[in-house]
Amino acid sequence: MNPDFDALAAIHAACFPRGWSAGELAGLVRQNGVILRSAPDAQQPLGFILIQSVLDEAEILTIAVAPSARRQGLGRILLTEAETAAQAGGVRKIFLDVSQNNSAALALYRSAGFVETGCRPAYYSDGSDAVLMEKTLPALDGAERSA
Numbered sequence: 001m002n003p004d005f006d007a008l009a010a011i012h013a014a015c016f017p018r019g020w021s022a023g024e025l026a027g028l029v030r031q032n033g034v035i036l037r038s039a040p041d042a043q044q045p046l047g048f049i050l051i052q053s054v055l056d057e058a059e060i061l062t063i064a065v066a067p068s069a070r071r072q073g074l075g076r077i078l079l080t081e082a083e084t085a086a087q088a089g090g091v092r093k094i095f096l097d098v099s100q101n102n103s104a105a106l107a108l109y110r111s112a113g114f115v116e117t118g119c120r121p122a123y124y125s126d127g128s129d130a131v132l133m134e135k136t137l138p139a140l141d142g143a144e145r146s147a
């Protein structure tokens, strides 16, 4: 079933000052190497994550959980599912950047094993610094990897 990009765009708009349109989200997902995971199912998504992978590296483009559905474990589930899918595709390292002021996301990433590797001063439009984080994934053996 095709993702409901209007629903995903509505979630994104509720999470960020500049939301991505349904068309922008659909365009991203059409690109090679972009993994979309939405939860709990495609008919009534309450959150989603987009990860873009190139060879053995991936970047988290966005993760968003509807305000009404937060603190119920959904963000962690989405992150874990995306990591698993990326790992199955051969990804060994995942990168992300997050505002120094985003305590919820920082706590989620730290608890998921991401470590801070750097900082981009005044990176975001609100003047906050970007915290750069990464996580190394263990290699899967051949049988566990997808084609």
Ligand SMILES: CC(C)(COP(=O)(O)OP(=O)(O)OC[C@H]1O[C@@H](n2cnc3c(N)ncnc32)[C@H](O)[C@@H]1OP(=O)(O)O)[C@@H](O)C(=O)NCCC(=O)NCCS
Residues within 6 Å of the ligand: 015, 016, 062, 063, 064, 065, 066, 069, 070, 071, 072, 073, 074, 075, 076, 077, 097, 098, 099, 102, 103, 104, 105, 107, 108, 109, 111
């Ligand atoms: C960040 C976000 C995706 C977390 O989603 P969520 O479904 O609420 O997260 P979970 O319920 O899975 O929480 C997992 C862990 O993250 C941390 N966490 C999540 N929200 C938190 C908060 N408001 N304050 C402190 N820690 C928080 C906790 O460690 C939590 O584990 P715990 O519940 O066992 O304490 C959500 O807050 C969101 O969509 N925010 C707006 C968009 C955004 O900022 N995205 C990240 C951009 S880099």
